[in-house]
Amino acid sequence: MAFMSTVKILSLILVLLVLTLIAFALRTTISWGHEGSLLITPTPTLVPTSPSTPTLPAPLPFPPTPLPEMEAAPDAVLLPTAPPTSTYIILSMSTPPPPTVEPTARHRAAKRRRTSLRPSATATPPRTLDPRLPPQVFIREAEVAAGQPYWRLVSVRWLPPEEAGGRHHIFVEVLDEHGHRLGGRSVRISWPGGSVLAYTDAAKPWGEAVSFPQYGLLGSYTVAVLGLPGDEIGGLGLGLPGNDGWADHTCWYLVFQRSKKTP
Secondary structure (H helix, E strand, C coil): CHHHHHHHHHHHHHHHHHHHHHHHHHHHHHHHHHHHHHHCCCCCCCCCCCCCCCCCCCCCCCCCCCCCCCCCCCCCCCCCCCCCCCCCCCCCCCCCCCCCCCCCHHHHHHHHHHHHHCCCCCCCCCCEECCCCCCCCEEECCCCCCCCEEEEEEEEEEECHHHHCCCCEEEEEEECCCCCECCCCEEEEEECCEEEEEECCCCCCCCCCEEEECCCECCCEEEEECCCCECEEEEECECECCECCCCCCCEEEEEEEEEECCC
């Protein structure tokens, strides 16, 4: 019995060994086939190419037309330049002077009147006084040296009730040497027991830069411009000469101009 067991065991070992050899042989065969396929690379087939043959143009059905022969041009002849046909005339743009007209006697007289009325910046401006001024009115001239600037009273106009139109004011205008209105100038209006300062306003109508309502009768008010020595006018007020009354509304228009005292 022991011998039979040993034989079986050996037979079993032999079978396993044979199977192992068969498996190893199959694995080796498969590996060699795979490696052989990797080592074998296909060789590309080269197809010989024939050299390119130039294509010749097709023959024309008719012969080509020969080009004409160019003859040499003769030497150029320079012609004289013709003078310009357009003529430019420069015209003078200045207006011809008007014909001289001999002034008549009437024209000369009118020119003298205009010259006499034109204010001068150097000469002392004329003083214009209303011939109807009441006798109470007086003018006190400034005491200044020659060439010194001062305020000169150049015009005094008095409006009676029929011309005042119900107004009862003292109007004052202040001018420079050239007759231009001056704003912001101090004007003092005084009366017995009091005074007031008014300032010129060039935005008001001409001649009315200062408008002061008066309530006193003739002989009550004195007017002067401050800032420089100047003339004064006094004796102003309401009423008519010889008939002083509160109901007689009158107006005064005074014009002062900055001037220089002449010798």
